[in-house]
Amino acid sequence: MGVNPYVPKPARIIGVRDESPDTKTITVGPNPLGVFTPGQFAMVTAYGVGEAPFSICSSPFNKDMLQFSVRKMGSVTTMLHEAGVGDDVGVRGPYGRGWPVEKMVGKNILMVGGGIGLAPLRPLVLYVLGDRDRYGDIAVCYGARTPSLLMYRSEFDEWVNQGVKLYLTVDAGEEGWKGNVGVVTTILDKPVLNKAETIVCTCGPPVMIRFVLKKLVELGYSKKNIYASLEGRMRCGIGKCGHCHFGDKHVCLDGPVFQHDEMTGLPRGISPF
Amino acid sequence: MLFISEDGLKNLIGKLISERIVIAPVEKAGYFEFSVIKDPAEFSLDYSNTRLPPKSVFLPQKEVLFKHDPKTGVSQEVRNDAKNMLLGVRPCDASALSLLDNILLKPPYADPFYEARRRNTIVVSISCTRPMEECFCNVFETGPLRGTGEDLTLTPLRGGFLAEARNGKGQALVNSFKNLFKEADPASLKEYEDLSRRLTGEMDSRIKVDRSSLTRLEGKLDEAFLQTMAQRCVECNLCSFACPVCYCFDTEDYFEKNVYVRAKGWDTCISPFFTRMASGLDPRTTKTEIFCHRFCHKLSRIPLAFKTYGCVGCGRCVSLCPTGIDIREVLRRWG
Numbered sequence: 025m026g027v028n029p030y031v032p033k034p035a036r037i038i039g040v041r042d043e044s045p046d047t048k049t050i051t052v053g054p055n056p057l058g059v060f061t062p063g064q065f066a067m068v069t070a071y072g073v074g075e076a077p078f079s080i081c082s083s084p085f086n087k088d089m090l091q092f093s094v095r096k097m098g099s100v101t102t103m104l105h106e107a108g109v110g111d112d113v114g115v116r117g118p119y120g121r122g123w124p125v126e127k128m129v130g131k132n133i134l135m136v137g138g139g140i141g142l143a144p145l146r147p148l149v150l151y152v153l154g155d156r157d158r159y160g161d162i163a164v165c166y167g168a169r170t171p172s173l174l175m176y177r178s179e180f181d182e183w184v185n186q187g188v189k190l191y192l193t194v195d196a197g198e199e200g201w202k203g204n205v206g207v208v209t210t211i212l213d214k215p216v217l218n219k220a221e222t223i224v225c226t227c228g229p230p231v232m233i234r235f236v237l238k239k240l241v242e243l244g245y246s247k248k249n250i251y252a253s254l255e256g257r258m259r260c261g262i263g264k265c266g267h268c269h270f271g272d273k274h275v276c277l278d279g280p281v282f283q284h285d286e287m288t289g290l291p292r293g294i295s296p297f
Numbered sequence: 298m299l300f301i302s303e304d305g306l307k308n309l310i311g312k313l314i315s316e317r318i319v320i321a322p323v324e325k326a327g328y329f330e331f332s333v334i335k336d337p338a339e340f341s342l343d344y345s346n347t348r349l350p351p352k353s354v355f356l357p358q359k360e361v362l363f364k365h366d367p368k369t370g371v372s373q374e375v376r377n378d379a380k381n382m383l384l385g386v387r388p389c390d391a392s393a394l395s396l397l398d399n400i401l402l403k404p405p406y407a408d409p410f411y412e413a414r415r416r417n418t419i420v421v422s423i424s425c426t427r428p429m430e431e432c433f434c435n436v437f438e439t440g441p442l443r444g445t446g447e448d449l450t451l452t453p454l455r456g457g458f459l460a461e462a463r464n465g466k467g468q469a470l471v472n473s474f475k476n477l478f479k480e481a482d483p484a485s486l487k488e489y490e491d492l493s494r495r496l497t498g499e500m501d502s503r504i505k506v507d508r509s510s511l512t513r514l515e516g517k518l519d520e521a522f523l524q525t526m527a528q529r530c531v532e533c534n535l536c537s538f539a540c541p542v543c544y545c546f547d548t549e550d551y552f553e554k555n556v557y558v559r560a561k562g563w564d565t566c567i568s569p570f571f572t573r574m575a576s577g578l579d580p581r582t583t584k585t586e587i588f589c590h591r592f593c594h595k596l597s598r599i600p601l602a603f604k605t606y607g608c609v610g611c612g613r614c615v616s617l618c619p620t621g622i623d624i625r626e627v628l629r630r631w632g
Contacts, residue, residue: 026409030362030559031372071365071557074550076575098575112370230578257574259548262406265564266545267572270580270590271515272598291515291590294580 029262032069032114033057037107038089044173046096047140048105049081050113053089057118060084061125062147063225063253063281066117067261068092070103077258077276079143080118083150090115093143093175119261120280123148123225123251132160132217134245136236138208138228139168142175144253144280145227153186161222163189163215167208167232170194171201189215208232209239219244225281227253234296237284250284252296270294298481298489302457305477310337312474313382317419320354321384322347331383340384342453345429350390350541350611351383355397355414358563362410362548365557373556377410381418388444389434389609391422393541395446399603400544419470422447423458426492428500431612433625435500436508436632439609442493454488504625506632508606514597517631518589527584529620530567536614536622537565542595542607545571566591592627 039051057066060080069075076098082091094104107113125148133152135145145164152159164183168174171194184190191211193204204211208228224245226236233252240250256268256275268275271291273282287295301309313319314335321340322329329344331351365372398415401408425434425441434440443450448467451458459481462468471478481489537543547564550557564571567587573579581587595607608624615623 026407026412028363028374028409029406030561031374034370034372069550069559071367072550072552075548075559095576101575112367114365114372230580255574255578256580257572259546263403264401264406264408264544265547265561266566267547267564269594271593272601291581291586293582293586 029116030260032067032075032116035090035113035115037109037111037113040109043093043175044168046173047093047175049091049093050104050107051082051089051091052113052115055086055088055090056115057090058087060118061122062151063122063144064118064120065144065258065261065280066090066092066115066119067258068100068104069114069116070100070107071112071114073103074100075114075116076100077119077255077261079147079253081143081146083154084147085150085154093140095140116261120276121278123281124223124283125151128152128223129158130160132222133162134215134217134222134224135162135164135166136208136212136224136226136228136240137164137166138232138236139173140175141226141228141232141253142166143227145225146176148225149183149188153183153188156187161189161215161217162187163191163217165191165193165208165211165215167193167195167211170196171198171203191215207235209235212236212239213243220246222249224250225253226251230254230296237287237296247284251281252284252287253280254282254287254294254296255280256294298486299460299462299471299478300454300457300481300485301451301460301478306451306458307337309474309477310334310340310384317380317382319382319384320351342385342423345425345427346387346390346432346611348613349539350393350613351386352390352393352541354381354383354418355394355411356544356546356563359560360410360562362559362561365559366555367557368555377413378417381414383418383420384423386420386422386444386447387425387611388422388440388442388447388450389425389432389611390541391420391444391447392434392437392439392609393446393611394420395444396542396599396603396605396607396609397544398446399605419449419466420447421449421451421470424450424452424492426453426496428496429612429616431615432500432610433504433612433628434610435497436504436506436628437606437608437610439606441496441500442489444609445605452489452492454485454492459485459489504628506628508600508632511596511628511632512601514627514631515589515593518592518627520585522630523585523588526588526622529622530584530588531620532567532569533619534565534567535617535619537567538563539613539617541609541611541613566594592624595624596627
């Protein structure tokens with residue numbers, strides 16, 4: 025029998041960090057998957073419960089561990105929330121097509137995230153900061169419903185120190201919040217970038233992606249430089265189970281990152297348009 | 298072309314039964330089902346087609362993917378190396394296999410369970426001489442005499458069968474029973490031609506479709522038409538489970554005898570939960586979108602991707618649907 029791609033590789037939880045009231049970032053090691061491209065995902069197994077797809081959110085330069093930000097949503101994520109350091113998990117991947125990092129060399133990069141949608145963008149931030157001189161301006165526009173739901177808050181100062189222009193917004197402020205209030209499209213005009221030389225990467229809830237894409241085009245960003253990461257109910261991650269098959273695309277194989285014009289051909293529902 | 302007599306085939310089946318697990322249509326409670334046979338006499342030709350396709354020989358309804366021992370942390374693979382012979386498959390169902398090969402064996406992630414079963418199974422088709430009312434294999438040229446996924450095609454003629462090895466595996470089978478086969482005589486070939494002409498005419502008079510116009514079906518199917526299907530569907534899922542081509546699966550994890558087990562099992566895009574994620578987000582929510590996906594996937598998307606159709610015209614979804622949903626309506630309107 026050939027290689028069985030359905031068997032996860034064994035890994036162990038070596039760290040857990042509370043990210044927001046409903047999200048934890050788990051660190052697993054050793055890294056059983058090796059090299060990955062920012063924006064790729066992995067299937068994480070909570071043994072006995074099930075398996076679910078997660079963006080790999082750690083630095084692609086870190087060969088020793090992988091990180092996944094897990095929002096408590098269903099049975100697998102609940103189990104991963106209950107798990108602690110030392111518990112076994114299984115990991116398969118890396119799967120799918122990540123962000124177009126080769127195309128970004130020498131260009132500006134604008135990342136637009138909403139809520140937990142920052143998870144697939146974080147490895148991109150860490151990737152470009154790891155080789156900062158190869159890229160132009162790096163800007164991140166990030167919004168969440170409330171300040172406490174902003175992911176990776178503890179790292180923002182470090183990102184800014186290393187040259188990321190960071191623009192934050194929340195739908196509803198909390199006590200002490202001095203930043204912008206409003207959806208993420210209200211801050212998309214803040215980064216001053218040479219738009220023709222900028223690659224844009226976005227991820228968030230589908231409704232956010234829809235309005236972000238529209239606004240980006242209105243602002244003058246080129247469609248050929250706009251990418252979004254979509255999600256489907258990936259069961260196998262390798263294009264066999266049929267769950268994330270829409271039109272002529274499998275989200276797990278052809279995505280999760282799609283270029284603007286690829287998304288216009290997708291059926292209603294999965295298409296952000 | 299070769300010829301094997303009826304007794305010759307019985308002889309061949311008998312020899313194979315001692316070497317392999319031979320699976321053939323057997324009558325059970327008024328229907329024909331693929332079952333293991335131990336005696337060549339159990340095999341009969343008295344069927345139009347089996348109630349269910351032989352899909353489960355290659356894609357069992359439930360299949361264990363791996364077992365994980367929490368004490369040792371070791372995942373064990375589950376292997377199945379049984380040698381099978383699948384006998385009496387109709388060409389439509391055999392054609393479904395070549396399509397499944399395209400999808401499930403596609404690199405870099407070939408499904409190892411399906412691959413092993415395909416490799417270990419000899420598929421012998423028997424031409425369909427009595428197509429049922431619901432059959433439309435002529436539309437996709439997946440029958441009635443020869444399919445695309447079998448190793449050996451047998452066509453019943455007077456006194457025996459015309460035999461055609463379709464690949465190396467089929468040729469090897471013929472070679473190992475050389476004395477049972479002889480060159481087909483001109484009378485047999487003439488009989489085959491006549492049969493082919495009669496069946497083609499018979500089926501074409503029922504339904505004739507311009508297949509090329511089915512590509513880009515997605516832009517043509519109208520909401521009102523899909524509504525008529527969607528309103529009738531009771532989500533019994535029979536159309537998928539009885540389809541020789543439907544391959545979608547879901548997975549389930551459980552704890553059994555102190556080990557964690559993950560199994561995969563048949564799933565269907567007709568299910569309203571098929572695309573729904575844990576967050577509640579669902580990219581395909583309406584019944585019309587579900588039917589659009591089902592028809593377009595089979596009739597347009599698979600053909601564009603693989604130069605072959607996602608439907609083989611076996612007619613089972615038509616005959617089994619309790620509310621009369623009929624894929625031939627799509628073919629008639631847009632084909």
